[in-house]
Amino acid sequence: MRNKKWLPTSLAVVTAVSLLLAGCSSNNGEGAKTNNTNSSSATDEKTEEVSTDPVTFSYFAFGTNKDVLASETTIGKILQEQTGVDWKMEFVAGDPTTKAGVMIAGGAYPDVISPVGELAMLLDAEALIPLNDLIEKHGPNIKRVYGPYMDKITNEDGNIYILPFTANIGGYLTDPDAGSSIWIQRRVLKEFGYPKVKTLDQYFELIEKYQAKYPTVDGKDTIGYATFAGEPGQFYTVTNAPMHLAGYPNDGNVMVDMKTHEAKLYQGTDYEKQWLQSLYEMNLKGLLDPESFTANGDQFKAKLTSGRVLGFSGYTWQIGDAINNLKKAGNDDLRYVSLPIVFDESITDAYMDPPSFVNNRGLGISVSAKDPVRIIKYWDNLLTDENQKLVQWGEKDVTYSVNEKGRYVMSDEQLANRNDNEYKRKYGWAYFDYEWPRYGDNSVYEDGNAHRPFSQPEVANINYTDGDRALLDAYGIATFSDFFAKPVERPWYPAWSIEKEQNSPEDIFNQKAADLQQKYYPKLALAPEGQFDSVWNDYLKEFGKLDAAGFEAFMTAKVKDRVAGKW
Numbered sequence: 359m360r361n362k363k364w365l366p367t368s369l370a371v372v373t374a375v376s377l378l379l380a381g382c383s384s385n386n387g388e389g390a391k392t393n394n395t396n397s398s399s400a401t402d403e404k405t406e407e408v409s410t411d412p413v414t415f416s417y418f419a420f421g422t423n424k425d426v427l428a429s430e431t432t433i434g435k436i437l438q439e440q441t442g443v444d445w446k447m448e449f450v451a452g453d454p455t456t457k458a459g460v461m462i463a464g465g466a467y468p469d470v471i472s473p474v475g476e477l478a479m480l481l482d483a484e485a486l487i488p489l490n491d492l493i494e495k496h497g498p499n500i501k502r503v504y505g506p507y508m509d510k511i512t513n514e515d516g517n518i519y520i521l522p523f524t525a526n527i528g529g530y531l532t533d534p535d536a537g538s539s540i541w542i543q544r545r546v547l548k549e550f551g552y553p554k555v556k557t558l559d560q561y562f563e564l565i566e567k568y569q570a571k572y573p574t575v576d577g578k579d580t581i582g583y584a585t586f587a588g589e590p591g592q593f594y595t596v597t598n599a600p601m602h603l604a605g606y607p608n609d610g611n612v613m614v615d616m617k618t619h620e621a622k623l624y625q626g627t628d629y630e631k632q633w634l635q636s637l638y639e640m641n642l643k644g645l646l647d648p649e650s651f652t653a654n655g656d657q658f659k660a661k662l663t664s665g666r667v668l669g670f671s672g673y674t675w676q677i678g679d680a681i682n683n684l685k686k687a688g689n690d691d692l693r694y695v696s697l698p699i700v701f702d703e704s705i706t707d708a709y710m711d712p713p714s715f716v717n718n719r720g721l722g723i724s725v726s727a728k729d730p731v732r733i734i735k736y737w738d739n740l741l742t743d744e745n746q747k748l749v750q751w752g753e754k755d756v757t758y759s760v761n762e763k764g765r766y767v768m769s770d771e772q773l774a775n776r777n778d779n780e781y782k783r784k785y786g787w788a789y790f791d792y793e794w795p796r797y798g799d800n801s802v803y804e805d806g807n808a809h810r811p812f813s814q815p816e817v818a819n820i821n822y823t824d825g826d827r828a829l830l831d832a833y834g835i836a837t838f839s840d841f842f843a844k845p846v847e848r849p850w851y852p853a854w855s856i857e858k859e860q861n862s863p864e865d866i867f868n869q870k871a872a873d874l875q876q877k878y879y880p881k882l883a884l885a886p887e888g889q890f891d892s893v894w895n896d897y898l899k900e901f902g903k904l905d906a907a908g909f910e911a912f913m914t915a916k917v918k919d920r921v922a923g924k925w
Contacts, residue, residue: 410442413732416468419793420457420591422655423449426789433749433786440745443736447789451655453590461485467724470733472793473520475591477718478860481519486722488517492734499741500734503527503797510717510925520720521737526798530713531808532845533799534818534837537696538709539595539602542669544829545691552832558603558636561699565668566645575666582645583637586672587879589655595671596650597875600629605705607712607845610854611871612913616846619921621853621913625871626901631894632701637883638890651880665692679779686778690825698842712845713800716855717925721794737795743804746797749790751811757785758811766807767816776811777821850920853913867909874900 417428428434428445438444448468450457458476461467462483473480480486493500503525504511511518542561546568547553555561565582573580587596598608601624606613612621624630640646647653653661659680661667674681674696684693698707721737723730739745751758751766757775758768768776775781782788801809808814812821818837822830826838835841858864878897885893919925 414444417445417447418468419472420454421449431786467726469727482860486519520722521795522720524798527801529802536839540699541694584647584670588653600633607708634882710845714851850917856916
């Protein structure tokens with residue numbers, strides 16, 4: 359069984375230096391010793407040349423994308439022409455733990471895996487190979503991109519198993535349109551003269567007031583409030599709310615004190631009770647969607663695009679298709695805007711992410727991989743500036759243009775394509791812009807252009823509709839991120855990426871605590887009138903049987919390690 363803890367900083371730095379030095383010297387060194395027995399390849403050991411003969415590998419990720427052969431997309435075809443490599447890409451919705459367990463039980467894996475939250479489980483099963491030797495021999499671009507983060511991605515056993523998705527390059531550019539997880543339909547704000555809405559009570563009162571005035575839309579009842587909690591693996595959407603409403607960023611299930619760095623659970627606190635009691639009261643008024651805890655992702659997004667939902671909880675990455683479809687439909691009043699909602703006026707919101715690095719979300723090569731060398735060379739080629747621009751911007755003069763100042767811009771037509779879900783799939787942006795070795799979202803190229811198109815001010819401005827500008831003007835702001843407080847640096851962020859060794863006390867606590875939330879949140883939100891407090895007390899009794907103090911001590915120690923530079 360592998361030890362899955364990350365290296366202490368001092369040892370990790372030694373590892374990082376050895377990797378970087380190896381990249382600057384000849385390629386005949388031994389490098390780090392690994393247990394990889396799957397490195398057979400059409401590689402000439404003297405020339406380090408790798409065959410570009412056609413080959414197709416299997417790629418697996420958890421998600422709702424449609425399965426595809428990479429070469430059927432424009433980006434995948436261009437990359438295939440460069441390398442000879444194609445990918446059979448499979449995406450599986452549902453419970454990732456169950457799927458990972460099936461893989462492990464069968465002992466057969468796709469060539470590469472994006473394990474999401476199942477990294478510890480796959481490492482424990484020794485399903486992923488170490489990448490050290492492969493990076494040293496074939497990864498100059500990997501070293502360039504991940505060099506500053508080597509201490510964060512190296513395990514205590516000295517091996518690197520995944521390449522994460524958040525390695526920032528060339529600076530840090532804040533997304534001008536970043537938002538929160540609490541949204542309101544724009545026609546609600548418009549109806550009441552674009553009022554200031556900061557507290558949860560103000561937010562729900564506005565929705566209630568609007569629904570009383572307009573109970574139906576196109577002959578169907580409006581839905582006051584819904585939440586993205588019915589999709590397997592997405593329940594954190596509703597459980598994270600107390601943390602955000604209390605003025606903390608997305609650190610998972612803990613709130614970290616800025617001065618003491620103590621990590622405290624919000625589960626079982628007055629914050630959680632206040633949130634659930636608000637849902638309970640909304641339900642008693644007939645304003646909470648009764649399918650909030652059962653509707654899957656497609657059903658939830660269909661409700662959003664119907665125009666019936668007045669407010670909802672959901673992160674942008676969960677509901678992107680619905681947001682794009684609403685924009686494409688052209689009725690700005692039925693679109694949504696996220697707001698910095700908190701419990702009371704004295705709280706400063708913290709929805710905007712500070713600079714961060716997530717070290718337990720990435721792509722790894724499995725022990726079943728047919729040719730790890732071809733795969734690592736593909737990844738290295740993907741990490742050139744040219745190909746990073748391809749997977750984000752596309753092709754010059756086709757999907758974007760360059761103005762006389764050297765700035766990347768988009769025409770109305772190019773922008774419409776970038777916002778069209780089907781075009782994004784056909785072109786390949788839906789498949790290549792995230793779950794691969796990549797530059798982090800906030801990266802900046804050497805020429806000053808943003809890595810992500812919508813972080814480019816010129817593109818963000820063109821992307822605004824008349825309705826966008828009217829709303830921004832009404833609130834006296836220039837971009838949607840201006841609704842929110844500026845992010846505050848948190849050296850540990852995000853705490854949810856702190857790895858819990860499989861079957862450790864912390865891992866077991868996490869699972870049992872989450873199970874309790876999934877059991878009791880629907881009971882509490884949908885409780886009959888007068889029964890909320892009794893159900894809450896039952897919940898607290900069961901929660902009290904868990905070792906919350908031990909988990910908090912573990913998380914506090916890990917947070918303090920990160921503050922001290924030890925990942």
